[in-house]
Amino acid sequence: MIEGRANRLGNIATYLVAIPIAGFFLVPIVWLVSLAIRTPQEIFFGASRFIPENPTLANFWQVLTGSGFLTYLGNGLKLSVLGAFGALIVAAPAAYAFSRFSFRGRGAAMMGILAVQMVSGLVILIPLYRYMAWLGLLETHLGVTAIYIAIGIPLTVWLVKNAFDAVPIVLDEAAAIDGYNRFETFWRVTLPLAAPGLASAFILNVIFNWSQFLVPFIMLTDDDQWPISVAIYNYAGSTTATTTHLLAAACLIAVVPAILAFMLLQRLIVSALTAGAVKG
Amino acid sequence: MAPVSLRGLGKSYDGQEAVRGIDLEIAEHEFVVLVGPSGCGKSTTLRMIAGLETISSGELRIGDRVVNALPPGERDVAMVFQNYALYPHMTVGQNIAFGLRRRNLSRQQVREAVADAARLLEIEPLLKRRPGALSGGQRQRVAMGRAIVRRPKVFLFDEPLSNLDARLRTQMRTEIKRLHQEVPTTTIYVTHDQVEAMTMADRVVVMKDGAIEQVGPPLEVYRNPRTRFVAEFIGSPAMNFFDGRLVAEGDGLAFRMDAGPALTIPPERRAAYGPIVGEKLTLGLRPEALAIVPRGETPHLAATTRLVEPLGVETLVYFDAPGASGCARLSPDRAPRAGEPIALGLDPAMMHLIRPDTGAVVPWN
Ligand SMILES: Nc1ncnc2c1ncn2[C@@H]1O[C@H](COP(=O)(O)OP(=O)(O)O)[C@@H](O)[C@H]1O
Ligand SMILES: [Mg+2]
Numbered sequence: 001m002i003e004g005r006a007n008r009l010g011n012i013a014t015y016l017v018a019i020p021i022a023g024f025f026l027v028p029i030v031w032l033v034s035l036a037i038r039t040p041q042e043i044f045f046g047a048s049r050f051i052p053e054n055p056t057l058a059n060f061w062q063v064l065t066g067s068g069f070l071t072y073l074g075n076g077l078k079l080s081v082l083g084a085f086g087a088l089i090v091a092a093p094a095a096y097a098f099s100r101f102s103f104r105g106r107g108a109a110m111m112g113i114l115a116v117q118m119v120s121g122l123v124i125l126i127p128l129y130r131y132m133a134w135l136g137l138l139e140t141h142l143g144v145t146a147i148y149i150a151i152g153i154p155l156t157v158w159l160v161k162n163a164f165d166a167v168p169i170v171l172d173e174a175a176a177i178d179g180y181n182r183f184e185t186f187w188r189v190t191l192p193l194a195a196p197g198l199a200s201a202f203i204l205n206v207i208f209n210w211s212q213f214l215v216p217f218i219m220l221t222d223d224d225q226w227p228i229s230v231a232i233y234n235y236a237g238s239t240t241a242t243t244t245h246l247l248a249a250a251c252l253i254a255v256v257p258a259i260l261a262f263m264l265l266q267r268l269i270v271s272a273l274t275a276g277a278v279k280g
Numbered sequence: 281m282a283p284v285s286l287r288g289l290g291k292s293y294d295g296q297e298a299v300r301g302i303d304l305e306i307a308e309h310e311f312v313v314l315v316g317p318s319g320c321g322k323s324t325t326l327r328m329i330a331g332l333e334t335i336s337s338g339e340l341r342i343g344d345r346v347v348n349a350l351p352p353g354e355r356d357v358a359m360v361f362q363n364y365a366l367y368p369h370m371t372v373g374q375n376i377a378f379g380l381r382r383r384n385l386s387r388q389q390v391r392e393a394v395a396d397a398a399r400l401l402e403i404e405p406l407l408k409r410r411p412g413a414l415s416g417g418q419r420q421r422v423a424m425g426r427a428i429v430r431r432p433k434v435f436l437f438d439e440p441l442s443n444l445d446a447r448l449r450t451q452m453r454t455e456i457k458r459l460h461q462e463v464p465t466t467t468i469y470v471t472h473d474q475v476e477a478m479t480m481a482d483r484v485v486v487m488k489d490g491a492i493e494q495v496g497p498p499l500e501v502y503r504n505p506r507t508r509f510v511a512e513f514i515g516s517p518a519m520n521f522f523d524g525r526l527v528a529e530g531d532g533l534a535f536r537m538d539a540g541p542a543l544t545i546p547p548e549r550r551a552a553y554g555p556i557v558g559e560k561l562t563l564g565l566r567p568e569a570l571a572i573v574p575r576g577e578t579p580h581l582a583a584t585t586r587l588v589e590p591l592g593v594e595t596l597v598y599f600d601a602p603g604a605s606g607c608a609r610l611s612p613d614r615a616p617r618a619g620e621p622i623a624l625g626l627d628p629a630m631m632h633l634i635r636p637d638t639g640a641v642v643p644w645n
Pocket of ligand 1: 293298316317318319320321322323324325
């Protein structure tokens with residue numbers, strides 16, 4: 001009885017908090033949808049005509065077929081995926097060492113990595129730019145990818161370490177007795193069992209990279225190389241209210257891949273949780 | 281199959297000795313059980329033999345090779361873990377075959393070996409399944425299949441049955457013994473359960489605080505424990521203890537309990553016990569050394585029945601006596617009811633005398 005009431009109160013409290021948060025994020029998106037399906041004339045009604053009288057998908061079509069949009073999407077995808085992949089490859093050995101070896105300063109090193117994560121990209125932007133210039137990596141996807149990798153490493157190390165931690169050490173021991181060396185054990189036992197965790201880390205990196213703006217904005221000036229985020233910004237700056245509907249459609253299209261990735265991620269996390277451990 | 285020899289084996293963690301001075305010669309084909317309470321160093325010892333723990337001191341031989349520095353895979357041992365440690369992403373068949381892949385066998389040979397092991401353990405229908413879809417008992421069998429298929433020199437078991445329910449545990453116990461008879465591989469088996477140790481072992485090794493307390497065949501250890509610890513740990517219900525003093529009585533000896541009767545020492549023990557006359561000692565008597573006697577007859581221990589446990593073939597009677605409480609193993613038709621006063625006769629032929637300070641049993645034979 002009492003427990004039931006406490007439960008209900010808990011639910012109400014949860015909704016009281018969750019609904020404003022959801023609203024906060026949903027309102028701009030709904031507004032974006034409203035703008036994206038309007039004809040140019042209806043744009044001028046602003047918020048007074050929220051649901052347009054003549055809704056149209058033509059804006060999306062125009063954006064997708066228009067000037068270089070697919071190139072921007074492709075650039076964004078390429079940079080995001082390469083950056084995520086690179087971060088995973090660089091982070092995995094570190095994560096494995098943190099998970100499986102005990103060495104002096106392990107805890108401090110883990111915290112140190114986390115501390116790096118907390119440094120804002122803005123703070124290091126100018127030195128980073130000069131450094132990249134010195135390396136000759138300005139105006140290249142390689143440079144952007146390298147920065148994405150560097151930014152992604154701290155979180156990835158933590159996530160992948162957790163994924164390795166979840167694989168019981170007794171399986172390493174069983175494999176050692178079965179005659180496998182450490183690398184073979186890693187390759188045939190630890191890695192496959194940690195795969196859902198690694199995939200989650202990968203997707204999370206893709207999402208973060210996809211939403212990166214500052215790094216590609218300062219690194220790339222040639223519009224052939226822009227990812228979608230930078231392209232939209234420049235598009236918005238160079239146009240007038242007469243193209244607001246197109247801008248809205250472009251924004252929506254740019255958001256869709258991130259949402260799809262998030263849904264995939266959620267699936268993965270659920271399947272990782274239900275995959276079943278050693279005992280059970 | 282090979283003998284295993286432990287000479288002065290020890291293990292320290294950060295200066296803390298977890299295991300020390302283990303001397304043990306295990307013969308080819310022998311089934312040895314390490315038994316002792318939790319934390320006494322059984323697993324550590326076993327893991328040193330497996331190569332999963334480095335050896336801090338001493339020498340370990342498998343066959344005629346010193347293997348101290350060899351990695352686990354080169355020691356040719358197989359291990360069954362408490363929680364089975366099956367690879368969850370492989371089928372049962374792949375789990376069993378995994379250890380064979382290292383051995384330059386043809387596919388055909390691997391398949392045959394896996395099939396043989398599966399037949400021996402009666403898990404053929406499970407070969408295509410994943411460990412997640414198996415019951416505890418089935419996982420246990422698969423874990424054993426994985427060990428057996430490699431035909432190793434030594435089998436190592438670390439509490440393999442402790443995750444099973446009581447019925448399955450008894451069943452697997454006989455199963456493991458049967459397997460050992462069919463494939464008589466040198467086996468080192470760790471358990472905290474003295475019944476498992478007694479029923480399975482050719483020789484039991486009782487451990488305490490990181491050292492060996494006593495080694496011997498189960499019945500030998502049961503009948504002639506060398507310390508109070510072994511006397512108490514081996515055998516269920518545990519041995520009863522009564523404090524008292526050894527005294528001269530006529531031209532013989534007697535043990536006079538502090539609160540209870542005096543027990544005449546059998547003549548064949550007089551010589552051995554002679555030097556300790558007058559000392560304070562503890563008398564140890566197993567539950568089967570106690571029997572109900574008619575009141576007024578011979579010296580007896582007056583006690584009150586606290587709890588009666590009929591087990592069918594025998595009845596356990598837990599009693600309270602002045603200064604001590606204990607348990608007697610009685611025939612069902614002689615058993616009293618709870619709360620009833622009883623007179624217990626004590627069989628001096630089954631007595632053990634223990635020095636209270638060292639815990640050593642005074643030897644007499
Ligand atoms: N990795 C370790 N680090 C420190 N102490 C350990 C470690 N492993 C075991 N010990 C200690 O060694 C002793 C023996 O442990 P163990 O061999 O697991 O006992 P058992 O298997 O008999 O229960 C225990 O006191 C335990 O705390
Ligand atoms: Mg143990």
